[in-house]
Amino acid sequence: MRLFDCHSHWATDKGYLFRTEAERAQQEKIWRTPFKLFTENEQAEYFRASNARVILDISWIKELPLHEMRAYHDYVFDVQEQHRDVMFGQWLQFNPRLHGTAAVQEFRRCIDKKAGFVGLNINAQVTGVPASDPSWAPFYEASLDADLPVMILCGLTGIGQGLPGGKGIVLDDGHPRHVDQVAARYPRLKILAARPAWPWQDEMIAILLHKANVNYELHGWGPKQFTPALKKEIRGRLQDRVMFGCDFPVLRYEKVIADWQAEGYPPEVLEKVLRQNAERYFADSQ
DSSP: OOEEEEEEEOOSTTTOSOOSHHHHHHHHHHHOOOOOOOOHHHHHHHHHHTTEEEEEEOGGGGGSOHHHHHHHHHHHHHHHHHTTTTEEEEEEOOOHHHHTHHHHHHHHHHHHTOSSEEEEEEOHHHHTOOTTSGGGHHHHHHHHHHTOOEEEEOSOOSTTTTSGGGGGOOGGGGOTHHHHHHHHHOTTSOEEEESOOTTSHHHHHHHHHHOTTEEEEOTTSOGGGSOHHHHHHHHTTTTTTEEOOOOTTTSOHHHHHHHHHHTTOOHHHHHIIIIIHHHHHTTTOO
8 A cells, every 4th residue: 555644753863853861751651652763764665665755854953053953954854855756855843932933934944945745733732832822924925935844743642651741832722723714814824734633633623624725634543442433534535635744753554554454444435534535635735
């Protein structure tokens, strides 16, 4: 089965999301996947062996000084150029309160490189800046100018999970209401809400039914853990608007795809969710 993975992370030494031994131990506890670094070529070969085209997210660099962040952006584009058959593009994360308009300029620079798909990913819980905050407006305008979708992370995050104070993260910053507000404010903006939005899954479903410019991507959770309401909508009204994300390397294709297949979805629905919906959605985004 061919896959279109709408959201995974870098597994290389330079790009790995979790930078410390403590964070990597926490990864193994939350996602139950052994920590493993890949070389750039090993990472690409894993995608090829899994028959996957992938959009990656080097998310941890958003707090770096801008000149350091720029060097990492160039790194991911250079690696992508060598493996375009499996690396479709990159999600970029920023902190608008940290870098201001300079971050918007860097975002536009990355878009202008035309090295593959480039899209904004808003990680509001980590940055402390909800997607509805006005400081994101210049990023939305840049995305509209380039006709690019924006990913907005929702629901429970594994970052800080189980730690005292949750690493300072406020879960409410990822409430789906922020997606709803952005979708209403920018009706031409293509929004890809991401992660099962538990504990606000029903609210997320309502927003998807109400806002035609919002679609849904489901990385970070195994399909066995989806709520009954979400499973019903995948089979029914939302089967053309739901997309697959693996969240490699903390989750691996061999287990996640086996779990999707074990859920009993009709083959035509699985084809839509695991590949066809994303191919259609991103067709004009490179």
